[in-house]
Amino acid sequence: MMESISGDEFEISDGQESTAQDEKIFVAVRLRPLNGKEIAKGDASDWECVNATTIIFKNNPSERSMYPNAYTFDRVYGCDSSTKELYEEGVKGIALSVLNGINSSIFAYGQTSSGKTYTMSGITEYAIEDIYDYISRQNDREFALKFSAIEIYNECVRDLLSQDGAQLRLLDDPEKGVVVEKLTEANLRDCNHLKELICVCEAERQIGETKLNEMSSRSHQILRLTVESSACEYNGSESGRSLAATVNFVDLAGSERASQTLAAGTRLKEGCHINRSLLTLGTVIRKLSKGGNSHVPYRNSKLTRILQNSLGGNARTAIVCTMSPAHSHVEQSRNTLLFASCAKDVSTNAQVNVVISDKALVKQLQQELARLANELKVSPVLNDSASLIREMELQIEKMGKEIEELTQQRDLAESRLDHLIRVTGTDPNSLPWRETGDLYEKSSKDGHPASDTYEGDSLNKYGLADMESSKIDFLDENSPRNVLGQYNVPDPSQDIRINPEDSYKDQSVEKTLSIDNNNITEVSEDYSKEEDQNIEVTSSIGNNSTTNSEKSCKEDQNIEKKLCIGNNSITTEETRMDDTYESSKENTQDSQTTVERSPCSSDSEISDSEDICLARSKSCNELTTNASSEKETIADSTSNNGSETGKQDSYIQTIPKSKSEADVQTITQQDSNTPLMNLDEKEIEQKINSLDEQDVSSELPSFDPESLSSHDSGMKTEPKANEFIDSEKDWSMVFEKQRREIIKLWHECNTPLIHRTYFFLLFKGDQSDSVYMEVELRRLSFLKNTPSHATSARALSRERIMLSRKLLKKFSSTQRDDLFKKWGIPLDSRHRRVQLSGLLWTKTNDIDHIKESAEIVAKLVGIVALNQTPKELFGLSFLPGTDQFKTSFYKGTLSFT
Numbered sequence: 025m026m027e028s029i030s031g032d033e034f035e036i037s038d039g040q041e042s043t044a045q046d047e048k049i050f051v052a053v054r055l056r057p058l059n060g061k062e063i064a065k066g067d068a069s070d071w072e073c074v075n076a077t078t079i080i081f082k083n084n085p086s087e088r089s090m091y092p093n094a095y096t097f098d099r100v101y102g103c104d105s106s107t108k109e110l111y112e113e114g115v116k117g118i119a120l121s122v123l124n125g126i127n128s129s130i131f132a133y134g135q136t137s138s139g140k141t142y143t144m145s146g147i148t149e150y151a152i153e154d155i156y157d158y159i160s161r162q163n164d165r166e167f168a169l170k171f172s173a174i175e176i177y178n179e180c181v182r183d184l185l186s187q188d189g190a191q192l193r194l195l196d197d198p199e200k201g202v203v204v205e206k207l208t209e210a211n212l213r214d215c216n217h218l219k220e221l222i223c224v225c226e227a228e229r230q231i232g233e234t235k236l237n238e239m240s241s242r243s244h245q246i247l248r249l250t251v252e253s254s255a256c257e258y259n260g261s262e263s264g265r266s267l268a269a270t271v272n273f274v275d276l277a278g279s280e281r282a283s284q285t286l287a288a289g290t291r292l293k294e295g296c297h298i299n300r301s302l303l304t305l306g307t308v309i310r311k312l313s314k315g316g317n318s319h320v321p322y323r324n325s326k327l328t329r330i331l332q333n334s335l336g337g338n339a340r341t342a343i344v345c346t347m348s349p350a351h352s353h354v355e356q357s358r359n360t361l362l363f364a365s366c367a368k369d370v371s372t373n374a375q376v377n378v379v380i381s382d383k384a385l386v387k388q389l390q391q392e393l394a395r396l397a398n399e400l401k402v403s404p405v406l407n408d409s410a411s412l413i414r415e416m417e418l419q420i421e422k423m424g425k426e427i428e429e430l431t432q433q434r435d436l437a438e439s440r441l442d443h444l445i446r447v448t449g450t451d452p453n454s455l456p457w458r459e460t461g462d463l464y465e466k467s468s469k470d471g472h473p474a475s476d477t478y479e480g481d482s483l484n485k486y487g488l489a490d491m492e493s494s495k496i497d498f499l500d501e502n503s504p505r506n507v508l509g510q511y512n513v514p515d516p517s518q519d520i521r522i523n524p525e526d527s528y529k530d531q532s533v534e535k536t537l538s539i540d541n542n543n544i545t546e547v548s549e550d551y552s553k554e555e556d557q558n559i560e561v562t563s564s565i566g567n568n569s570t571t572n573s574e575k576s577c578k579e580d581q582n583i584e585k586k587l588c589i590g591n592n593s594i595t596t597e598e599t600r601m602d603d604t605y606e607s608s609k610e611n612t613q614d615s616q617t618t619v620e621r622s623p624c625s626s627d628s629e630i631s632d633s634e635d636i637c638l639a640r641s642k643s644c645n646e647l648t649t650n651a652s653s654e655k656e657t658i659a660d661s662t663s664n665n666g667s668e669t670g671k672q673d674s675y676i677q678t679i680p681k682s683k684s685e686a687d688v689q690t691i692t693q694q695d696s697n698t699p700l701m702n703l704d705e706k707e708i709e710q711k712i713n714s715l716d717e718q719d720v721s722s723e724l725p726s727f728d729p730e731s732l733s734s735h736d737s738g739m740k741t742e743p744k745a746n747e748f749i750d751s752e753k754d755w756s757m758v759f760e761k762q763r764r765e766i767i768k769l770w771h772e773c774n775t776p777l778i779h780r781t782y783f784f785l786l787f788k789g790d791q792s793d794s795v796y797m798e799v800e801l802r803r804l805s806f807l808k809n810t811p812s813h814a815t816s817a818r819a820l821s822r823e824r825i826m827l828s829r830k831l832l833k834k835f836s837s838t839q840r841d842d843l844f845k846k847w848g849i850p851l852d853s854r855h856r857r858v859q860l861s862g863l864l865w866t867k868t869n870d871i872d873h874i875k876e877s878a879e880i881v882a883k884l885v886g887i888v889a890l891n892q893t894p895k896e897l898f899g900l901s902f903l904p905g906t907d908q909f910k911t912s913f914y915k916g917t918l919s920f921t
């Protein structure tokens with residue numbers, strides 16, 4: 025919408041095309057006629073407008089003067105000009121910019137009695153008439169006009185529409201700039217309303233009589249008209265865009281000389297304030313006219329503060345400088361012209377002020393949203409790609425977490441291994457699992473089972489007899505001896521007892537990995553049969569019916585070692601081994617020992633196993649050292665064909681090799697028909713005590729890492745505790761005794777309660793727990809003698825505090841009260857939760873107390889299901905610091921029923 029007004033270049037639009045642009049202040053000079061007093065004094069008129077833009081000092085044009093004789097402005101108006109002419113030719117376009125959403129200001133500047141009020145009154149009247157005339161002709165836009173008026177009198181701001189005459193404060197608004205606080209803003213009904221208000225302002229304004237002007241304005245007056253306009257809704261545009269701008273009609277007080285006005289008292293004071301503010305205005309104009317980035321002292325007067333936007337800011341500005349032509353005022357007139365000259369060099373940067381209403385903004389954003397959504401709809405590829413990328417990102421994120429978790433587990437295992445290797449002084453290059461790992465990897469690549477490529481020699485040369493089974497165990501995740509296999513290095517873990525049944529299972533596993541499934545069944549079954557049947561089994565494995573063939577033995581020594589175990593077959597087979605095998609024959613003895621542990625190896629052992637011996641593999645050194653005696657044992661064992669006594673008792677874990685070791689401790693199966701679970705607490709206690717009396721479980725040796733480094737000798741003092749004779753019922757008793765011992769040691773070592781809980785709940789007496797019980801006992805025995813109790817005590821205290829806090833979250837008030845009562849804590853006592861957490865795991869002799877403590881801690885730390893927990897988590901680590909595991913890790917892996 026574009027429209028021209030009264031032939032002026034002014035155009036009004038909806039503001040969409042308007043852009044900010046620099047524009048000089050429009051400056052016009054107006055001469056008033058000589059008034060009666062001046063004529064009476066015989067004052068001559070010094071100034072003449074020679075054309076529309078130039079005014080000259082006419083009385084002494086040839087006189088050399090420090091002042092110019094001619095001044096050029098946008099427009100100059102002589103004595104006979106009219107205000108209408110002045111308005112129409114320059115000021116109108118600027119004043120009516122307000123209709124276009126552009127701020128504007130019209131100033132009248134000049135000495136007192138020069139005609140400022142006379143001129144501004146006319147301009148204001150013409151402007152408001154034009155504005156209302158224009159509005160009345162607009163049918164497609166709605167307008168709202170507001171009016172406010174202030175005067176600055178003696179540097180005080182006063183609301184001319186208010187009767188109270190209170191001084192108003194100026195505030196700096198980040199968006200609007202300087203605003204007058206509590207200023208009345210009248211919503212205009214029509215033009216007459218505005219005129220009425222302007223009349224009110226004239227009446228309210230400070231007027232005083234001076235020598236030069238009977239009606240001298242003693243204040244600066246600013247009439248402000250705000251025009252807001254927007255397109256009519258029925259017009260269908262509904263752009264929500266409004267234009268809002270203000271036009272200021274500024275009638276300044278006139279500069280004056282006290283000598284001329286003969287002011288005194290109040291008038292003199294007024295004159296001082298007027299001159300001071302006008303001086304600031306002149307400074308501001310001068311600074312602005314020079315451009316650059318020099319400081320502009322707007323804040324030096326309230327006038328310049330309020331008009332800051334109109335002076336070089338977001339506004340179009342016109343200044344009408346009024347002059348008296350009288351010679352007696354020539355000096356003031358030159359000052360006015362100097363001010364006007366500066367003003368015309370000042371640039372402003374007016375721009376259209378477009379206001380978007382909140383409602384319109386919301387609507388606009390909704391439209392934008394709909395447009396974008398539509399774009400997505402019509403672009404399925406983009407849509408699919410986005411969802412695909414998101415899905416992939418989620419997968420990557422998930423994989424990253426899994427990798428991180430696996431890395432943590434690997435690091436944990438590696439750190440424990442490294443520590444173990446360091447402590448034992450083992451040459452890392454000789455670690456058997458590295459070799460087997462290579463083999464395993466190689467075999468996997470070949471697409472064959474690991475055992476197919478596994479060669480006993482690679483283990484035998486390290487003298488690690490158990491590695492054969494260890495490697496296989498490692499592949500079997502369900503085997504409780506996985507870790508045993510992994511940690512099968514020459515260290516105290518060698519003392520760990522092996523469950524005979526587990527040993528049996530291990531042997532079976534070895535076979536299953538060496539033969540096909542059909543034979544597995546056969547072999548397994550045959551283990552419990554007669555000796556001769558074992559020979560048959562061997563035959564069946566040897567390449568489909570080849571009985572003890574040389575070829576088969578050479579091709580698969582693994583099978584040979586394990587399955588060629590008939591009465592005479594061992595000797596026979598060994599003589600058929602290749603050179604490599606022979607060269608490592610000494611070390612191979614351990615493998616053979618392992619073979620001989622097979623339940624099918626000899627029923628003679630079964631017959632002897634009324635006093636089953638226990639124990640577990642020896643260190644490689646020991647095994648190597650005792651290879652000869654072991655061989656003898658093998659011969660003995662294989663030559664004895666005793667009666668069958670059943671599978672359960674038919675194992676020999678370790679064959680005694682020396683005289684000292686031949687003193688195998690046995691456990692007589694007393695009361696073997698009485699299940700431990702049927703006994704009460706006292707009876708269990710008695711049984712355990714009886715075990716003590718029999719010295720079945722002699723006091724455990726303290727764990728000394730130093731001794732690990734010299735395991736050669738250290739292993740010669742194998743603790744007798746390893747030499748338990750095992751049976752299910754005896755094991756239950758031993759387990760109970762060990763568990764009680766562990767509980768006491770936990771207490772003495774300030775072991776974290778969470779560790780105790782996990783351990784207690786995880787190991788409940790299964791045969792396979794023996795390894796872990798043993799290790800825990802040894803670890804605690806070592807810890808007990810270390811001076812770290814103070815530190816661990818503090819940690820334990822912190823843990824108890826932590827648990828006391830969790831009591832609040834995990835137990836209801838009623839549950840807590842029940843617990844307090846049960847645990848003898850008065851309900852009216854203080855710090856009951858702390859008291860309770862302090863009691864947990866303290867009564868080491870009271871198994872019920874221990875069970876309850878474990879249950880409470882389990883609930884507090886959120887253990888949910890332990891039945892799927894790999895016991896290897898407690899691993900066979902001999903590190904003293906294993907108590908300090910990461911709870912979160914365990915929480916993520918343990919399960920509890």
Ligand SMILES: Nc1ncnc2c1ncn2[C@@H]1O[C@H](COP(=O)(O)OP(=O)(O)OP(=O)(O)O)[C@@H](O)[C@H]1O
Pocket residue numbers: 055056057059134135136137138139140141142143237239240241242276277278279346
């Ligand atoms: N252009 C003009 N034509 C005829 N009379 C004029 C003109 N300008 C001013 N006058 C008369 O001169 C007198 C002084 O004018 P006016 O009050 O407007 O001066 P002023 O600059 O506002 O003075 P002050 O600063 O003291 O208020 C008034 O009587 C006014 O009618």
